[in-house]
Amino acid sequence: MAGVLAGCVVYGHLSDRxxxxxxxxxxTxxxxxxxxxxxxxxxxxLFILLRFLVAMGTNAQFTVAFVLVMEIIGGRKRTVMGIAYEYPFSLGFMTLPGIAYLISDWRYLQLAISLPIVFLLVYY
Incomplete structure (x- = not known):
């Protein structure tokens, strides 16, 4: 949670600049x-430090992208898009226990949930 807080402070101001x-x-x-x-x-x-950085990076993606979406979307559709923006995040949380059940070693699990993010960078 400290990484999320630090991400809000650092990346929030940085996104304005x-x-x-x-x-x-x-x-990303x-x-x-x-x-x-x-x-x-x-x-x-090192694991704790890296997880802190993961939380900061996640917050930079999630919060700043949410603000970007809200700036682009006009008045009446803002509520619907704000809710729809949360769907992939919620879906990821719901599928993670199933993935963790299938991949019991934490290193392979971390790798399995890290690799799809690379596609986001390629898409971006």
Missing amino acids: IGRRAVILLG VQLISSSLLTTFTESMT
């Missing part, structure tokens, strides 16, 4: 690199 799209890209790169490095860490201290 350099733009939302640049911050989303920066957060941070999320990919810290997620993949988490897979290969041996130290608990």
